[in-house]
Amino acid sequence: xxxxxxxxxxxxxxLRRADILAQAERIFATKGYSATTMAEIADAxxxxxxxxxxxxxxxxxxxxxxxxxKIDKFQDEIRxxxxxxxxxxxxxxxxxxxxxxxxxxxxxxxxxxxxxxxIHQKDKRPNLLEKLLDNYxxxxxxxxxxxxxxxVQGEFPNVEPRVAAIALIGMIDAFAFSWLISANREPLQDxxxxxxxxxxxGVNGYGKA
Amino acid sequence: xxxxxxxxxxxxxxLRRADILAQAERIFATKGYSATTMAEIADAxxxxxxxxxxxxxxxxxxxxxxxxxKIDKFQDEIRxxxxxxxxxxxxxxxxxxxxxxxxxxxxxxxxxxxxxxxIHQKDKRPNLLEKLLDNYxxxxxxxxxxxxxxxVQGEFPNVEPRVAAIALIGMIDAFAFSWLISANREPLQDxxxxxxxxxxxGVNGYGKA
DNA sequence: GCGATAATTGAATCAACATTCAGATATTGA
DNA sequence: TCAATATCTGAATGTTGATTCAATTATCGC
Numbered sequence: 308x309x310x311x312x313x314x315x316x317x318x319x320x321x322l323r324r325a326d327i328l329a330q331a332e333r334i335f336a337t338k339g340y341s342a343t344t345m346a347e348i349a350d351a352x353x354x355x356x357x358x359x360x361x362x363x364x365x366x367x368x369x370x371x372x373x374x375x376x377k378i379d380k381f382q383d384e385i386r387x388x389x390x391x392x393x394x395x396x397x398x399x400x401x402x403x404x405x406x407x408x409x410x411x412x413x414x415x416x417x418x419x420x421x422x423x424x425x426i427h428q429k430d431k432r433p434n435l436l437e438k439l440l441d442n443y444x445x446x447x448x449x450x451x452x453x454x455x456x457x458x459v460q461g462e463f464p465n466v467e468p469r470v471a472a473i474a475l476i477g478m479i480d481a482f483a484f485s486w487l488i489s490a491n492r493e494p495l496q497d498x499x500x501x502x503x504x505x506x507x508x509g510v511n512g513y514g515k516a
Numbered sequence: 517x518x519x520x521x522x523x524x525x526x527x528x529x530x531l532r533r534a535d536i537l538a539q540a541e542r543i544f545a546t547k548g549y550s551a552t553t554m555a556e557i558a559d560a561x562x563x564x565x566x567x568x569x570x571x572x573x574x575x576x577x578x579x580x581x582x583x584x585x586k587i588d589k590f591q592d593e594i595r596x597x598x599x600x601x602x603x604x605x606x607x608x609x610x611x612x613x614x615x616x617x618x619x620x621x622x623x624x625x626x627x628x629x630x631x632x633x634x635i636h637q638k639d640k641r642p643n644l645l646e647k648l649l650d651n652y653x654x655x656x657x658x659x660x661x662x663x664x665x666x667x668v669q670g671e672f673p674n675v676e677p678r679v680a681a682i683a684l685i686g687m688i689d690a691f692a693f694s695w696l697i698s699a700n701r702e703p704l705q706d707x708x709x710x711x712x713x714x715x716x717x718g719v720n721g722y723g724k725a
Numbered sequence: 726g727c728g729a730t731a732a733t734t735g736a737a738t739c740a741a742c743a744t745t746c747a748g749a750t751a752t753t754g755a
Numbered sequence: 756t757c758a759a760t761a762t763c764t765g766a767a768t769g770t771t772g773a774t775t776c777a778a779t780t781a782t783c784g785c
Contacts, residue, residue, distance in 0.1 A: 316731090339634045341550070345773060355734040357775075366773065422645070424633040425548045436631065440697055447694070465717065470710045473694050474687045481686025485656070488649055501679045508674065509718030525761090554743060564764040566745075575743065 324362045327352045328373050336415040339422040340370055367426055371435050377416045378442055381409055386449060395457025399475070400503055402450060406479050407495040410486065417487055447472050465509075474509075478502055533571045536561045537582055545624035548631040549579055576635055580644050586625045587651055590618055595658060604666025608684070609712055611659060615688050616704040619695065626696055656681050674718075683718075687711055 330351040334343045345366055349356045363369040388405040392398045410417060425436050450472035457463050463471060482498050539560040543552045554575055558565045572578040597614040601607045619626060634645050659681035666672050672680065691707050 357735060358733055422634045425631045466714060467710065470707065471714070473690045474711065474714055477686040477688070477690025478683045480690065481682045485682050498679065501676065502683065505675060505680070505683055505718040509714040566765065567763055
């Protein structure tokens with residue numbers, strides 16, 4: 308039966324593709340985009356250079372796919388865990404804690420982001436940077452909506468939700484960043500508590516505990 | 517008298533060099549590092565390509581010089597204005613307000629940072645990214661010291677200075693960033709007040725006003 | 726097993742620019 | 756004005772590495 312084989316082939320194709328992405332991620336994370344060659348990726352994934360072009364249109368496409376896929380997963384995870392909580396306070400808390408938890412699991416990905424290189428796209432339109440900015444705006448919108456709903460329930464009386472959302476994301480990113488670049492990776496969980504305490508006192512006038 | 521001429525030549529050399537840097541800054545800010553060619557910079561500054569190499573060792577050196585000079589000035593400005601204030605609260609306030617004020621004057625520079633591209637340095641060691649990270653650490657250290665001194669005077673009782681410093685810088689950067697990428701540049705001054713209010717309430721238990 | 730189809734290979738090609746440097750031009754001191 | 760020196764010029768060079776594609780190998784249905 309032809310379709311059965313087709314399905315299996317499809318699956319195998321995707322597995323190989325995913326493997327190439329995984330290898331590429333590792334290399335991009337250590338060397339950055341431009342210092343990484345297609346030859347290296349081919350080598351690491353056990354394919355010939357030419358074969359990579361059956362899976363991706365080119366180096367740029369490979370890089371974009373990698374980043375796009377990861378960032379989407381990351382966003383989904385944050386939203387899911389946040390919306391699973393019942394109260395506004397818990398939702399905010401979930402955002403911070405999930406973000407920090409993801410830092411460990413997605414470490415390579417974040418290393419790539421820190422080494423960020425805007426890609427030289429001679430004419431192509433909305434490029435990767437634009438996509439990342441959209442993503443950031445979407446994230447801010449989400450946090451804002453969580454805070455706004457909280458206000459409906461009487462929380463966070465002291466602030467404009469948009470402002471607080473930007474501030475919160477800024478703090479999260481700052482802690483994440485300084486953790487990523489620090490040599491001694493002290494557990495982030497403690498930091499999460501300190502951050503939330505600071506934030507809740509700031510927006511509510513009293514600490515979380 | 518030979519030295520007189522030497523001095524004038526020296527000065528003219530530096531002026532030309534500064535002009536090249538200014539033109540390059542503008543172009544880097546709109547197109548990013550790799551999309552900018554030496555030919556363009558030469559064109560914009562009215563020199564031939566070859567001449568650029570009398571002023572800078574190469575494209576990379578030009579870019580590094582640009583970023584290093586700006587960031588040093590930026591840091592100086594922040595420290596100066598902060599230390600000019602007397603109380604800890606005013607010092608923190610000065611950091612935020614100066615940072616925001618610089619955003620307008622150094623806009624091109626910050627656009628370059630947003631379009632950040634790690635440069636592919638085949639073998640050279642401490643690269644630009646490392647320098648920027650050091651700078652970030654230095655900035656954090658400074659803010660931390662301001663907060664720590666404040667604590668000696670009884671302010672900010674609720675937090676660890678390092679944690680609060682990271683949080684504060686994170687918030688500043690977040691507001692700066694969202695201002696830079698927003699279409700309608702609403703005045704940042706209002707944001708400064710909101711930010712400080714949030715922060716002081718967070719670290720002190722009461723708002724700034 | 727066999728022809729047909731799909732997947733894989735990697736050496737050769739190609740484009741893009743940074744950089745160089747031999748010659749042209751300008752500036753200097755006399 | 757003139758030789759000496761400093762400065763500038765931009766076409767030609769060189770390097771790097773992504774991409775291509777004709778040839779090879781694997782997999783398929785029968």
